[in-house]
Amino acid sequence: MRKLSLFIATSLDGYIAKPNDDLSFLKLVEKEDEDYGYAEFIAIVDTIIIGRKTFEYVQREIGISHYDNGERDVYVVTSTERPRLGRIQFYNGDIARLVENLKIAEGKGIYCDGGADLINELLKNDLIDELVISVVPVLLGNGTRLFKDTRPEQMLEFVSVKTFETGLVQLKYQRKK
Amino acid sequence: MRKLSLFIATSLDGYIAKPNDDLSFLKLVEKEDEDYGYAEFIAIVDTIIIGRKTFEYVQREIGISHYDNGERDVYVVTSTERPRLGRIQFYNGDIARLVENLKIAEGKGIYCDGGADLINELLKNDLIDELVISVVPVLLGNGTRLFKDTRPEQMLEFVSVKTFETGLVQLKYQRKK
Numbered sequence: 001m002r003k004l005s006l007f008i009a010t011s012l013d014g015y016i017a018k019p020n021d022d023l024s025f026l027k028l029v030e031k032e033d034e035d036y037g038y039a040e041f042i043a044i045v046d047t048i049i050i051g052r053k054t055f056e057y058v059q060r061e062i063g064i065s066h067y068d069n070g071e072r073d074v075y076v077v078t079s080t081e082r083p084r085l086g087r088i089q090f091y092n093g094d095i096a097r098l099v100e101n102l103k104i105a106e107g108k109g110i111y112c113d114g115g116a117d118l119i120n121e122l123l124k125n126d127l128i129d130e131l132v133i134s135v136v137p138v139l140l141g142n143g144t145r146l147f148k149d150t151r152p153e154q155m156l157e158f159v160s161v162k163t164f165e166t167g168l169v170q171l172k173y174q175r176k177k
Numbered sequence: 178m179r180k181l182s183l184f185i186a187t188s189l190d191g192y193i194a195k196p197n198d199d200l201s202f203l204k205l206v207e208k209e210d211e212d213y214g215y216a217e218f219i220a221i222v223d224t225i226i227i228g229r230k231t232f233e234y235v236q237r238e239i240g241i242s243h244y245d246n247g248e249r250d251v252y253v254v255t256s257t258e259r260p261r262l263g264r265i266q267f268y269n270g271d272i273a274r275l276v277e278n279l280k281i282a283e284g285k286g287i288y289c290d291g292g293a294d295l296i297n298e299l300l301k302n303d304l305i306d307e308l309v310i311s312v313v314p315v316l317l318g319n320g321t322r323l324f325k326d327t328r329p330e331q332m333l334e335f336v337s338v339k340t341f342e343t344g345l346v347q348l349k350y351q352r353k354k
Binding site for chain 2: 012013014018028123131133135137138139140141142145146147149150151152153154155156157158161163167168169171173
């Protein structure tokens with residue numbers, strides 16, 4: 001079975017963005033030649049699932065090539081039908097069904113790149129196998145929470161922690177079987 | 178200046194209790210002869226600040242001797258006046274003023290033992306100097322959040338991380354000067 005992973009940065013108080021999708025807190029831990037393990041992580045991923053708003057944010061701020069480099073299938077979860085763009089396809093069906101089908105198919109890792117709505121929908125369906133959470137040393141005080149209220153309880157197994165010079169702490173957990 | 182510290186356990190999704198003050202998730206990491214550094218921490222504390230609801234919870238569930246062992250001053254923050262109980266006094270004035278006065282007085286460390294309302298009031302006033310957060314490997318999905326919305330942004334300095342056999346990860350930060 002393929003594994004679905006989160007790889008995401010949050011403030012110590014649990015926000016992945018300040019209000020208005022402000023991601024400037026990530027600059028606090030930006031450092032030349034330090035990608036916090038992203039390249040290593042993404043090398044074993046061949047499928048990305050993202051929410052529509054996150055996709056449009058990345059499309060606007062970074063460009064579609066961030067996802068569509070020809071190496072990966074990208075599923076954008078949305079409520080409206082849209083034509084495929086290269087390996088990027090828009091999916092407006094049942095999320096659990098999509099993920100379950102992806103997991104039993106052949107392939108490498110599956111990566112959910114947010115946003116919070118999609119992550120919480122996946123958690124509600126107990127579909128996330130691994131969480132890699134990078135804690136940025138700041139209290140943001142307000143914004144978009146990584147974890148929303150009203151999900152089922154879920155036991156985790158602690159895997160590892162890595163610390164970095166910038167004060168970032170990367171916690172890794174897997175779903176307890 | 179004396180230091181005000183938090184020393185608290187939370188789930189990975191940021192809850193310090195499930196609904197109805199249910200602390201049973203702490204049992205997941207209970208282990209004989211393992212106090213996760215509490216004895217060492219409390220040994221350098223001579224003053225405790227707690228919210229009224231937390232005080233009454235401890236009074237009911239553990240007994241008042243948990244706080245009043247004759248070794249520490251205890252301030253219970255409440256909105257109503259109540260007579261002193263040994264070294265436990267009830268304080269219904271301005272919290273920032275209380276903490277500022279305690280910090281400039283002679284003494285050892287000051288420890289805030291919750292609840293979330295008091296912690297967030299202290300954070301709003303930038304009065305917490307050190308945070309020791311023990312992350313229990315579970316997603317609770319709902320309950321009382323350690324960090325509430327609508328606080329000012331606050332920069333932190335990462336101090337250390339300790340891991341334990343039970344999967345508990347203890348993160349230590351201090352306020353950035």
